[in-house]
Amino acid sequence: MKIKKTYLAIITxxxxxxxxxxxxxxxxxLAVAGLKENVxxxxxxxxxxxxEAKSEDDLFFAQGYIMASDRLWQMDLYRRVARxxxxxxxxxAVLEEDKRWRKFGFSQIAEENLKYTAPEVVRALENYARxxxxxxxxxxxxxxxxxxxxxxxxxxxxxxxxxxxxGAILADGLSTTxxxxxxxxxxxxxxxxxxxxxxxxxxxDDVLLYGKDVPKSKAQSAKAQIPNSKFQIPNSKNTLxxxxxxxxxxxxSLERIGVYAENLSASNNWVISGKRTLNGKPILANDPHLxxxxxxxxxxxxxxxxxxxxxxxxxxxxxGIILGHNENIAWGATNVGPDVQDLxxxxxxxxxxxxxxxxxxxxxxxxxxxxxxxxxxxPETTIEKLEVVNTxxxxxxxxxxxxxxxxxxxxxxxxxxxxxxxYFINRAKNWDDFQNALxxxxxxxxxxxxxxTQGNIGWYAAGKIPIRKTGDGSLPYxxxxxxxxxxxxxxxxxxxxxxxxxxGFIVTANQRTVGTSYKYHDxxxxxxxxxxxxxxxxxxxxxxxxxxxxSSDIQMDTFSILNSRLAREIVKQKAASDETLKILQGWDxxxxxxxxxxxxxxxxxxAFRNRLLESAFGAERAKRINWANDGNWENKILTLQPKEWxxxxxxxxxxxxxxxxxxxxxxxIKTAGIDRAKWTWGEVNKIKFPHPLAVVPLIGLQFDVxxxxxxxxxxxxxxxxxxxSVSMRFLADLTDWDLTRxxxxxxxxxxxxxxxWADQLDNWYNGNTPIFPFSxxxxxxxxxxxxxxx
Numbered sequence: 001m002k003i004k005k006t007y008l009a010i011i012t013x014x015x016x017x018x019x020x021x022x023x024x025x026x027x028x029x030l031a032v033a034g035l036k037e038n039v040x041x042x043x044x045x046x047x048x049x050x051x052e053a054k055s056e057d058d059l060f061f062a063q064g065y066i067m068a069s070d071r072l073w074q075m076d077l078y079r080r081v082a083r084x085x086x087x088x089x090x091x092x093a094v095l096e097e098d099k100r101w102r103k104f105g106f107s108q109i110a111e112e113n114l115k116y117t118a119p120e121v122v123r124a125l126e127n128y129a130r131x132x133x134x135x136x137x138x139x140x141x142x143x144x145x146x147x148x149x150x151x152x153x154x155x156x157x158x159x160x161x162x163x164x165x166x167g168a169i170l171a172d173g174l175s176t177t178x179x180x181x182x183x184x185x186x187x188x189x190x191x192x193x194x195x196x197x198x199x200x201x202x203x204x205d206d207v208l209l210y211g212k213d214v215p216k217s218k219a220q221s222a223k224a225q226i227p228n229s230k231f232q233i234p235n236s237k238n239t240l241x242x243x244x245x246x247x248x249x250x251x252x253s254l255e256r257i258g259v260y261a262e263n264l265s266a267s268n269n270w271v272i273s274g275k276r277t278l279n280g281k282p283i284l285a286n287d288p289h290l291x292x293x294x295x296x297x298x299x300x301x302x303x304x305x306x307x308x309x310x311x312x313x314x315x316x317x318x319x320g321i322i323l324g325h326n327e328n329i330a331w332g333a334t335n336v337g338p339d340v341q342d343l344x345x346x347x348x349x350x351x352x353x354x355x356x357x358x359x360x361x362x363x364x365x366x367x368x369x370x371x372x373x374x375x376x377x378x379p380e381t382t383i384e385k386l387e388v389v390n391t392x393x394x395x396x397x398x399x400x401x402x403x404x405x406x407x408x409x410x411x412x413x414x415x416x417x418x419x420x421x422x423y424f425i426n427r428a429k430n431w432d433d434f435q436n437a438l439x440x441x442x443x444x445x446x447x448x449x450x451x452x453t454q455g456n457i458g459w460y461a462a463g464k465i466p467i468r469k470t471g472d473g474s475l476p477y478x479x480x481x482x483x484x485x486x487x488x489x490x491x492x493x494x495x496x497x498x499x500x501x502x503x504g505f506i507v508t509a510n511q512r513t514v515g516t517s518y519k520y521h522d523x524x525x526x527x528x529x530x531x532x533x534x535x536x537x538x539x540x541x542x543x544x545x546x547x548x549x550x551s552s553d554i555q556m557d558t559f560s561i562l563n564s565r566l567a568r569e570i571v572k573q574k575a576a577s578d579e580t581l582k583i584l585q586g587w588d589x590x591x592x593x594x595x596x597x598x599x600x601x602x603x604x605x606x607a608f609r610n611r612l613l614e615s616a617f618g619a620e621r622a623k624r625i626n627w628a629n630d631g632n633w634e635n636k637i638l639t640l641q642p643k644e645w646x647x648x649x650x651x652x653x654x655x656x657x658x659x660x661x662x663x664x665x666x667x668x669i670k671t672a673g674i675d676r677a678k679w680t681w682g683e684v685n686k687i688k689f690p691h692p693l694a695v696v697p698l699i700g701l702q703f704d705v706x707x708x709x710x711x712x713x714x715x716x717x718x719x720x721x722x723x724x725s726v727s728m729r730f731l732a733d734l735t736d737w738d739l740t741r742x743x744x745x746x747x748x749x750x751x752x753x754x755x756x757w758a759d760q761l762d763n764w765y766n767g768n769t770p771i772f773p774f775s776x777x778x779x780x781x782x783x784x785x786x787x788x789x790x
Contacts, residue, residue: 027786034061034134038790041066042783046770047748047756050302050779059305060124060319062789064131064158067299071316071750072135073147074257074295075162076155077692078317081257082165083107088371088381089151090692095372095384097253100246102368103388103395104172104412110165112414117164118440121423125160128319132158145751147692150699152379164417166317167443171411173259173290174266174444176250177526178341178407179243182398185475186239187617193644194616199474201512201526203632204639205534205561209459209506210496211515240621242400256692258293258727265510265529266290267334268555268720270536271449271457273504278545281735282451285551286323286332289714292724294689294705294758295750298322300742300772302779310426311774312742313728318419320426323730325740325774328429329452330732334508336445338465338523339472340410342486344393344479345403354391355480364390393479406479408486410464416442421462431458431499438462439492447508453734459506460497461513465490465523472522490520505540509533509720530632531561532718548733548741555729556767557590557720558712560598562635564589566608567601569638575657576604591719593682593709600664600679605717607663609634611656615647634716682709687724687765689746689758702752708765729769737774 025042039062042050049066053059068075080086084101086094114122136155148154187195202213254260269286277283290297298313303321312324323332347355353362366388371381389396394408410416424437434450438460445463450456466486471477477484496514498506511533514524539554540546567584570576576584580600587597612634613622637645641653650656672684687710691703712721724745731741745764749756763770773782 025783025786027788029788029790031790032065032134034130035789038788041787041789042779043785043787044773044779044782045784046300046760047754048300048302048772049748050304050783052304052776054306056124056305056308057127059303059308060127061131061134063301063303063319064128064133065135065789066131067301067314067316068132068135068158070748070756071295071299072132072155073145074750075132075158075317076148077257078166078169078315079162081253082110082168084368084370086253087384088373089153089376091373091376093376094253095370096249098370099386100249100253102370102386103397104168104409105366105388105395106165106168106417107161109412109414109417110161110168113164113417114160116415117418118420118423121420122160124319124423125163125419128163129158129160146702146753150377150693150696152377163317163319164419166315167417167419168411169254169257169259170315171417171444172250173254173261174335175337175340175409175411177337177339178343178397178405179247180526181341181343181474181476182239182400182405183243188475190617191644197636197642197645198633200636201528201632203512203530203635205530205635207507207509207511207513207530207533207537208515209498209501209508209513210461211518211521213515214517239400242398246398255291255293255690258291258297260291261289261335262291262715262725265335265714265718266725268509268532268536269332269334269447269449270505270507270540270551270554271332271451271459272540272546272551273457273500274455276504276540276544276546278547279733279735281453281733282455282457283546283548283551283734284330284332284449284451284457284730284732285555286334286449286728286730287555288323288334288727289722289725290727292687292689292727292745294691294694294703294746296689296727296744296746298728298744300744300748302772302774304776308427309774311737311740311772312730313744318422320419320422322422323728324742325732325737326426326428327453327737329434329450330734331425331434331451332449332730333446335510336447336461336463336513336524337510337526337528338445338463339474339526340445340463340465342393342408342466342468342473342484343398343476344391344406344408344484345476346391346393346396346406346479348404352389356392357480357482361392363396366390391479393484405476408484410442410466410489411444413442413464416464418442430454431456434458435460435492447513449506449508451732451734455734456500457506458497458499459508461495461524462492463495465495465520467520467523490523494519496524505546507533507537507540509536529716529718532720532722535559535561536720548731548739551731552729552741552767552769554720555726555731555769556711558592559589560591560713560717560719561589562638562717563591563598563601563605563713565635566605566638567597570601570604570657570661573654573657575654576661577658580604580661591681591711591713591717593680593711595681596676596679598681598713599668599684600661602681602713602717603664603667604657604660605634607660607667608638608656609716611647611660611663612637612645616645680709682711685710685713685723687711689724705746705758705761708761711765726764729764729767731769738771738778740772740774741769742772743769 084098267288302311310326312321353360393406397407398405421441450458509532687708689705714722746758
């Protein structure tokens with residue numbers, strides 16, 4: 001009897017505590033036409049929605065409704081960018097951006113893609129779109145998000161293809177390489193030794209995952225020396241100017257929405273086997289790097305329905321989860337960056353015909369009508385017409401002094417731009433399921449990492465990657481021949497991958513992951529900065545008992561291998577003023593906000609780089625190619641100090657370093673003033689989160705987010721923490737999903753009046769990545785408010 005009474009007392013206490021807990025959570029109801037049954041939406045202290053439904057139809061409907069309630073303006077802007085419809089709201093200032101997107105024809109491609117989308121995915125898109133449209137229908141002029149009111153327009157109905165077309169933005173941000181092809185072509189008149197050093201992908205800091213580097217055969221070396229098509233070398237000055245202009249249009253467009261990734265260098269991830277963790281279970285970490293913007297590109301959400309439970313981040317406008325975990329697996333991604341774009345120099349006659357291997361063929365022409373606002377603050381528009389020309393090789397994207405170049409790109413195939421893969425990844429229970437889902441992936445190639453609750457880890461470089469008939473696609477082809485024809489794609493089975501490697505961990509950070517022993521290594525041989533991957537690899541290798549806290553520390557690490565290496569070399573050669581040598585001698589190599597050394601060495605490195613480029617290529621050329629050459633050549637010159645690269649006016653590299661220091665100090669005076677107390681990394685470099693309307697006088701003030709001193713750096717001298725470009729941080733401990741940590745830079749809401757507009761900023765900045773609960777009990781405990789959608 002005593003035992004029974006004890007149990008009754010315990011049960012009574014639990015029931016009372018549970019009732020009290022629910023009583024303290026404010027609950028509201030909302031009638032929404034279109035739901036089959038009620039849906040519960042709990043929000044935690046950060047405003048993250050945890051959506052629980054009794055069917056997947058209702059789940060995706062509610063996700064569309066709730067996401068639109070937080071980020072409708074952003075969703076509308078994304079689809080407008082991809083469809084080339086931003087001039088309709090921003091005016092003529094963005095017309096060139098719209099023309100660029102219209103040439104790709106993503107609106108038509110997205111509609112066509114739906115024919116190839118799996119039926120269950122189409123159903124999810126339909127329910128998601130119904131939810132978005134239910135929210136749009138509920139808005140009146142007063143309840144519209146502020147951006148719509150400022151610009152005086154209402155959002156159109158959300159279409160299924162809107163969710164598909166958004167994928168084109170990421171594809172453009174993470175796989176655009178045609179400028180490098182044209183730039184490399186314009187440099188073919190330069191000395192071979194300089195070209196070889198500049199474009200060789202290997203580095204002493206490489207972290208190879210698949211295959212190994214082996215000496216080239218004479219046949220391979222000879223083949224590599226021959227351009228992959230015979231064409232007249234472009235006029236370098238005009239061509240490089242054209243490339244710079246084209247890149248500016250692209251950059252402006254992508255930066256406006258926070259999807260620009262400088263030279264494709266975007267993201268860190270790693271996965272660690274339980275053999276190397278303190279608790280014996282895998283750890284997975286991911287922090288994608290994209291240009292900062294407000295609202296941020298990612299949206300945190302937890303989705304729960306019978307036999308389906310997944311959490312993580314998605315892109316506003318996309319149903320389901322892009323990066324995160326379910327009950328069985330966790331996954332993350334970084335950019336691979338293989339060459340999936342080729343240029344073809346087309347020969348036209350006066351009949352709009354172009355030359356092919358089988359004779360002359362008439363080019364296809366379509367006319368695009370672009371609406372352009374005459375006044376950004378008034379809705380009236382005019383029509384601008386654009387003729388788009390397509391050859392068998394692709395769209396005519398570039399014209400250079402009468403030369404017309406067509407672009408072939410994997411994503412321009414309607415069968416490629418699909419979201420099927422993520423739908424099935426969300427449901428994967430094991431490595432086989434994960435691989436089968438990745439077979440459907442056709443976007444910008446990604447390093448997908450994997451961990452499961454059974455203790456397994458893996459990596460797959462997945463994507464649709466072309467095989468050429470000749471060459472490697474790094475130079476333009478002659479479109480009149482079949483030299484540049486794509487003969488197929490690397491089969492999924494032959495793509496680089498690992499499963500439970502003996503090292504016990506896998507690191508990807510946009511480095512060259514495959515060695516020359518891999519059959520298709522040249523396709524993966526773009527010039528990337530290896531330093532983030534090397535630093536992360538070294539830190540994990542040095543710690544046989546990794547924890548989630550240790551992984552969090554790595555995500556925040558600001559050590560720059562290249563800048564530290566340069567500082568040590570300057571000190572070793574005493575190649576600077578006494579004042580600078582004193583500052584550099586005690587430097588820890590970290591790009592910390594209060595560091596004078598970090599700022600000085602970064603400016604010295606930039607000056608060093610500029611003097612090398614100007615000496616090798618001339619001042620005008622150097623100015624144009626500077627942006628396109630992140631990577632290994634700078635480190636090789638610093639390490640090898642070859643005589644042929646030393647500018648003629650110097651007798652040693654020590655003299656060059658000293659001159660670079662003088663240049664650096666002159667540049668800093670112009671940038672930061674003469675008060676050297678303000679010459680610190682964080683004083684000169686600030687973290688900003690620009691909103692597209694923040695520049696509007698007075699009205700734009702509401703969209704401001706506070707600026708912060710920069711921690712870490714990206715670009716050539718990148719540290720693992722790349723500062724403002726860290727678009728989110730994700731940490732999963734497969735011991736317990738309720739230990740998962742996740743943070744985005746600012747907040748869940750796109751409304752500047754919301755408490756969740758920028759409430760995650762401090763945690764993101766300081767590396768205090770908060771817990772993102774998963775189990776029902778943990779979610780209920782974390783809930784601060786509940787909405788019952790009826």
